Amino acid sequence: MIKHILKIMWNQRRTNGWIFAELLIVAGVLWVMVDTFWVDNRTYHAPLGFDIENVWRFKLGKLNAKAPGYVVDSLYHSSDPEDLTQLMNQIRQNPEVEDVCVTFYSCPYSNGNSWRPVKPVDGDTLYAKTMESFQMRNVTPEYFRLFRIQTNDGGQVYDKIKGRHNAIVITPEMAEGFYHGAPNIVGRRVYHSENEQTSEIAAVSTSIRSNEYERPEASFYQCLEGEIFNSVVSGFGAERAEFCVRMKRAYTQDEMNRFLDGMGDRLTVNNLYVYGVTPISYFREGHLEYYEREASNKMSLMAFMLVNVFFGIIGTFWLRMQNRKGEIGLRMALGAHRITLQRYMYTEGLCLLALTLPLIIIFAFNMVYMDRLDTYRQPLTAMRFLVTFGLTYLLMAAMICIGIWFPVRKAVRLAPAEALHYE
Amino acid sequence: MIKQYLKQAFRLLGENKLLSVISIIGTALAICMVMVIVILYIAKTAGFRPEVNRDRTYYLSVAMSVGKDDGRRLSFGSIGLPLIRECYYPLECAEVTTAIIRDRWNNQSALSMDGLKSSNGKVIQTDPAFWKLFSFDFIEGKPFTEADFDSGIRTVVLSEHVARALFGSERAVGKEMKLNFNVFRVCGVVKDVSRFANTAWAEMWIPYTAGTEYNTYWSEGINGHFNCCVLLKEGVTEEELCQEVQSRIAKFNSTLSDCKADIGYQPNSQIMEWLNGGNEGKADMAGAFLRYGIILFILLLVPAFNLSGITLSRMRKRIAELGVRRAFGASKGNIIGQVLFENLVFTLVGGLLGLCFSYVAIWLLRDWLLVTSLGDAGLSGGMLNGYVFLAAFLFCLVMNLMSAGIPAWRVSQVNIIDSINN
Numbered sequence: 001m002i003k004h005i006l007k008i009m010w011n012q013r014r015t016n017g018w019i020f021a022e023l024l025i026v027a028g029v030l031w032v033m034v035d036t037f038w039v040d041n042r043t044y045h046a047p048l049g050f051d052i053e054n055v056w057r058f059k060l061g062k063l064n065a066k067a068p069g070y071v072v073d074s075l076y077h078s079s080d081p082e083d084l085t086q087l088m089n090q091i092r093q094n095p096e097v098e099d100v101c102v103t104f105y106s107c108p109y110s111n112g113n114s115w116r117p118v119k120p121v122d123g124d125t126l127y128a129k130t131m132e133s134f135q136m137r138n139v140t141p142e143y144f145r146l147f148r149i150q151t152n153d154g155g156q157v158y159d160k161i162k163g164r165h166n167a168i169v170i171t172p173e174m175a176e177g178f179y180h181g182a183p184n185i186v187g188r189r190v191y192h193s194e195n196e197q198t199s200e201i202a203a204v205s206t207s208i209r210s211n212e213y214e215r216p217e218a219s220f221y222q223c224l225e226g227e228i229f230n231s232v233v234s235g236f237g238a239e240r241a242e243f244c245v246r247m248k249r250a251y252t253q254d255e256m257n258r259f260l261d262g263m264g265d266r267l268t269v270n271n272l273y274v275y276g277v278t279p280i281s282y283f284r285e286g287h288l289e290y291y292e293r294e295a296s297n298k299m300s301l302m303a304f305m306l307v308n309v310f311f312g313i314i315g316t317f318w319l320r321m322q323n324r325k326g327e328i329g330l331r332m333a334l335g336a337h338r339i340t341l342q343r344y345m346y347t348e349g350l351c352l353l354a355l356t357l358p359l360i361i362i363f364a365f366n367m368v369y370m371d372r373l374d375t376y377r378q379p380l381t382a383m384r385f386l387v388t389f390g391l392t393y394l395l396m397a398a399m400i401c402i403g404i405w406f407p408v409r410k411a412v413r414l415a416p417a418e419a420l421h422y423e
Numbered sequence: 424m425i426k427q428y429l430k431q432a433f434r435l436l437g438e439n440k441l442l443s444v445i446s447i448i449g450t451a452l453a454i455c456m457v458m459v460i461v462i463l464y465i466a467k468t469a470g471f472r473p474e475v476n477r478d479r480t481y482y483l484s485v486a487m488s489v490g491k492d493d494g495r496r497l498s499f500g501s502i503g504l505p506l507i508r509e510c511y512y513p514l515e516c517a518e519v520t521t522a523i524i525r526d527r528w529n530n531q532s533a534l535s536m537d538g539l540k541s542s543n544g545k546v547i548q549t550d551p552a553f554w555k556l557f558s559f560d561f562i563e564g565k566p567f568t569e570a571d572f573d574s575g576i577r578t579v580v581l582s583e584h585v586a587r588a589l590f591g592s593e594r595a596v597g598k599e600m601k602l603n604f605n606v607f608r609v610c611g612v613v614k615d616v617s618r619f620a621n622t623a624w625a626e627m628w629i630p631y632t633a634g635t636e637y638n639t640y641w642s643e644g645i646n647g648h649f650n651c652c653v654l655l656k657e658g659v660t661e662e663e664l665c666q667e668v669q670s671r672i673a674k675f676n677s678t679l680s681d682c683k684a685d686i687g688y689q690p691n692s693q694i695m696e697w698l699n700g701g702n703e704g705k706a707d708m709a710g711a712f713l714r715y716g717i718i719l720f721i722l723l724l725v726p727a728f729n730l731s732g733i734t735l736s737r738m739r740k741r742i743a744e745l746g747v748r749r750a751f752g753a754s755k756g757n758i759i760g761q762v763l764f765e766n767l768v769f770t771l772v773g774g775l776l777g778l779c780f781s782y783v784a785i786w787l788l789r790d791w792l793l794v795t796s797l798g799d800a801g802l803s804g805g806m807l808n809g810y811v812f813l814a815a816f817l818f819c820l821v822m823n824l825m826s827a828g829i830p831a832w833r834v835s836q837v838n839i840i841d842s843i844n845n
Contacts, residue, residue: 018732022725029721059529064635067605275603276529283528300788301718304456305725308449312729315445319736 005348012320016352019316023396024356026305028363031392033298038388039378040213040295049208049216050108050147052280054098054250057107058091058243059276071270080238081230083269088140090266091245091274096259098246099146102224104232106137107242108147109211109283114138118220120178121189121198131191134174135219138232143221144169144205146246151203160186160203165226167202174218175204211284213291215377238272244280253279306399313349313403321411328411329421338412345408349400353393360389428761432768435737442737443769446730450773450826451780453726454818457719458781461814464715466619467697469810473557474620476654479518480556481664481690482622483511483651485701488642488682497682498646499703504637505644506684507651510671516664517653519555523622524548524631524648533627534601535589542588544626546602548634556654557623564596564611567630571610575632579607582626586612602627621697622652645684653690664690723822730826734766738834745834746842755835762831767823774819778812 009016063070078086084102092100105112117131141164143149144157151157152172161167168190170178175185189198202223207216224232233241251259256277260267267274321328331341367373368380378384436443470477486506487499502511507522514520530543547553554566559580567578579602586595586609595609607629616624631637631649640647655664668690676683688705699706738745745758 015732015736018728018735022728025721025725025728061603061635064605276532278529286528300456301722304452304722307452308725308729311445311449311726312732315442315729315733318441319733323736 001344001347002351005344005351009348009351015316015320019312020352020355022312023309023353024359026309027353027356027360027392027396030302030305030395031360031364031388032367033302034388034392034395035373035384036298037295038384039374040291043215043377044212046209047206048212049206050149052108052147052284054247055146055280056245056247056251056256056277057280057283058245058274059278060087060239060241060243061273061275062237062239063271063273069268076270078270079230079234080272081233083272084233084238084241085229086269087243087267087272087274090269091263094263094266096248098248099142100246101142101146101244102140102233103143103242103244104138104224104236104240105242106139106221107244107280107283109280109287110242112242116192118190118192121191135217137219137221138224139221140224140229143244146244149208150206152206157203157205161223163225164200164202164223166197166199166228167223167225168199169203169205169221169223170201171205171208171216171219173207173216174220177218211287213288213377243274253277302395306395309396309399310403313400314406317345317349317404318407321407325411325414328414329418332414333417341412342408345404345411346401349404350397353396353400357393364389425764428764429768432765435765436769439737442733446733446769447773447776449726449729450770450819450822451777453722453822454774454777454815455780455784456722457818458778458811458815459784460715460719460722461818462781462785462811465810467621468694471617471620473559473616473623475558476556477693479655480622480693481653481655481661482693482696482700483653483668483686483690484696485650485686485689486645487685487687487703488645489685491676491679491681491683498642500646502649502651503640503642503644503647504649505640506647506672506675507649509644509675509678510668511651511653514653514664514667514671516656516659516667518656519552519654520651521550521552521556521653522631522649522651523553524634524636525625525650531603531627533585533589534604536599536601536606538601540589542585542626544582544585545624546627546629547623547625548629548631548637550631553623553628556652557620559616559623560614562593562612562614564609566628567610572630572632575630577602577605577607577633578610578630580611580613580628581609582613583615585626602629607633622650642682642684643679645679645682661690661692719818723818723825727822727825730766731829734762734827735830735833738762738830742834742837742842746837746839746844749839750843758835759831762834763823763827766827766831767819770819770823770826774815774822778815 065072088100088102091097103110105114114136115133116136117133118136119131141158141161144161149157151160157169161169170185170190178190179185179188185204186201188201190201191198199222205221208219209216222228247256256279260274260277263274328341332338364385373380468477474480483502485500486502488497489495490497501524502522504522507520511517511520511522525545525547527545531546532541532543534541551566551569551572559566562583564580566580567576570576571578579600581589581595581600583593586593589595589600590598593612595612598609599606600609601607618624636648653664655661668686672684672686687703691700691706695706695708698708698711745761748761749755749758
């Protein structure tokens with residue numbers, strides 16, 4: 001039957017040529033898009049490394065010299081780090097608050113990124129020669145507890161880090177780059193800031209991604225404790241801290257405003273005060289907006305392509321049915337069953353689609369060869385090709401079947417005598 | 424003759440309804456998709472109130488500070504006031520230079536004096552030049568004055584909806600309100616601004632001297648909280664502006680001790696700012712337009728295949744008729760012209776429908792189509808102008824040529840005897 005259909009298709013190559021060209025282009029474009037969806041989707045659903053549920057970011061400010069309640073210099077006997085610590089303590093004491101931490105340009109979904117050159121003291125690797133910069137996150141130890149960050153062997157990072165001065169936590173990507181899977185990474189030391197200082201690695205965390213659409217990168221946490229806390233807070237200014245608070249249950253913005261209202265003067269320490277609150281999820285939305293819009297754009301382009309396939313198939317087959325009414329009549333008169341007839345039509349459409357496959361595979365190989373696919377976030381695997389090709393052809397086959405169904409239904413309803421009329 | 428073609432085209436339209444519907448809807452969909460892209464492009468680049476001067480506006484939104492000796496990068500982001508004062512305010516190529524602080528992420532709390540009514544919104548802190556660069560529609564009052572600005576007097580311009588939320592009407596000039604718990608006096612009320620006005624959009628505008636952040640800067644004044652916009656003087660070219668900016672930056676750098684400023688490829692024109700604003704590298708304009716070109720081409724090509732198939736089979740049915748025309752002296756060009764013209768009628772009907780679809784689509788899908796970095800925006804008058812129609816017509820012509828060109832050529836090539844024989 002297939003051979004017969006191929007013969008028919010060849011005879012109709014003039015009209016088939018157009019629809020074949022269309023199928024070819026649509027299959028190519030569709031496959032590229034399905035592939036980007038595969039990458040986005042797989043990346044999105046991989047573990048993120050942290051958890052922002054019920055976490056809010058407080059906005060801090062410094063009182064203006066003219067503002068009521070301003071503590072003038074002559075009466076001010078404190079410092080930025082002390083004020084900030086005091087504020088953290090005051091807020092943590094509230095029974096509805098689960099945890100409080102402070103970061104500088106390092107909060108999840110903040111746009112902040114600080115980089116610092118680091119290299120291992122004892123690693124005999126590529127990194128030991130030159131100093132490469134890595135993203136550094138400045139966080140107080142409670143950060144790990146608040147954002148539920150774990151070590152790569154399943155423990156709590158917070159337990160490893162609490163109370164320790166001058167310690168850093170690195171991600172497994174950095175550990176791999178530095179030590180190539182050597183054991184006992186914890187306790188080794190790294191140089192940072194131009195070989196002047198060394199810090200001890202206190203723990204290796206799980207992979208941390210900066211958002212759902214990125215892959216994990218090598219980065220490290222500098223723990224703000226003791227002297228480092230004081231110098232960092234004084235350097236940046238306490239009001240620039242990203243003050244994160246995890247509540248014990250989910251709050252709405254209104255409830256949160258009321259909660260802050262109820263805190264009264266516990267939100268102020270000397271000239272440092274809290275004047276606003278935003279859920280981290282709000283920053284997350286802002287961060288992911290771009291990717292989501294891209295996805296919608298791709299979706300609409302795909303829908304457009306598929307609708308066109310539908311139109312093209314319906315148009316081509318409709319014309320063909322009209323031109324071949326005689327042939328159909330003859331077949332029916334000679335005893336072809338309606339179902340056989342229908343099957344012929346469907347097989348013809350799907351054959352047309354199947355013929356695009358070899359060309360699309362060549363196209364795919366070219367894309368791989370020219371490195372036009374996103375291989376950075378997701379590796380090229382047989383699975384990836386199978387799923388993306390499968391989905392592409394499934395979508396197109398569905399569209400073709402719907403397109404054929406319409407004219408075929410009309411054709412097979414024809415009475416054989418009437419159809420023969422055209423012969 | 425054209426009348427004849429028209430008549431014939433409409434006859435054909437009625438002859439095979441299904442095929443006509445398919446070709447018209449196919450065209451309409453393609454034109455709709457293309458026009459959505461065009462309309463969004465216009466909204467992002469063409470001038471409209473209050474950003475009426477977009478064609479002459481140049482953006483200096485970021486600066487990088489690097490170590491003077493080792494070239495180590497220290498900071499990359501918004502600009503500090505000292506750099507602006509030294510380099511950007513005195514620019515001779517600029518008619519107007521304005522500096523803006525905007526917190527894109529946080530709403531500021533605005534309260535009525537009794538604290539009962541509130542309206543949280545985005546605030547722009549700026550200078551009096553802002554009101555010259557952008558032309559707002561003032562419902563009442565005026566922008567804050569040079570004098571207010573110089574003495575850091577707390578005055579605020581509200582947008583219509585904030586005024587209504589706080590005072591119950593747009594008549595709010597002279598009244599007082601609290602912004603971030605400080606008392607401000609309202610000096611003007613403006614009509615709400617389209618969010619496509621990426622630079623000028625806010626809900627409240629105050630002099631930056633009345634805020635607290637303007638004097639915060641780091642890296643010896645290179646980085647801070649500001650973004651800058653300049654309006655090019657009439658008759659001055661972009662290159663002259665770039666040169667002046669670079670020479671002023673070089674001069675400023677020579678006064679610094681430890682770091683130097685690097686502003687990369689800025690100032691950016693409107694299109695470059697839209698494509699690449701805030702990024703370090705050079706805007707890949709050619710690449711971006713190529714990408715758009717490919718998308719538009721595919722959008723037109725795929726339906727063109729459909730239509731070509733349909734047109735060809737329609738024409739093949741009429742080959743006898745065309746043969747007779749040839750026999751009576753019509754040239755090949757005449758035949759091609761006839762086919763193209765008849766087809767153009769279909770395409771234009773589809774195109775008009777498509778343009779209507781595109782506005783409906785934009786309105787229905789505004790949630791994700793019109794989301795700017797500032798939030799969602801509505802349709803605005805700027806989206807319906809002559810250019811849109813011109814573009815739609817041009818794309819129809821292209822579409823027509825793509826979908827009927829080959830069929831027209833093919834039928835014109837058929838031998839006269841063969842075609843009459845048909």
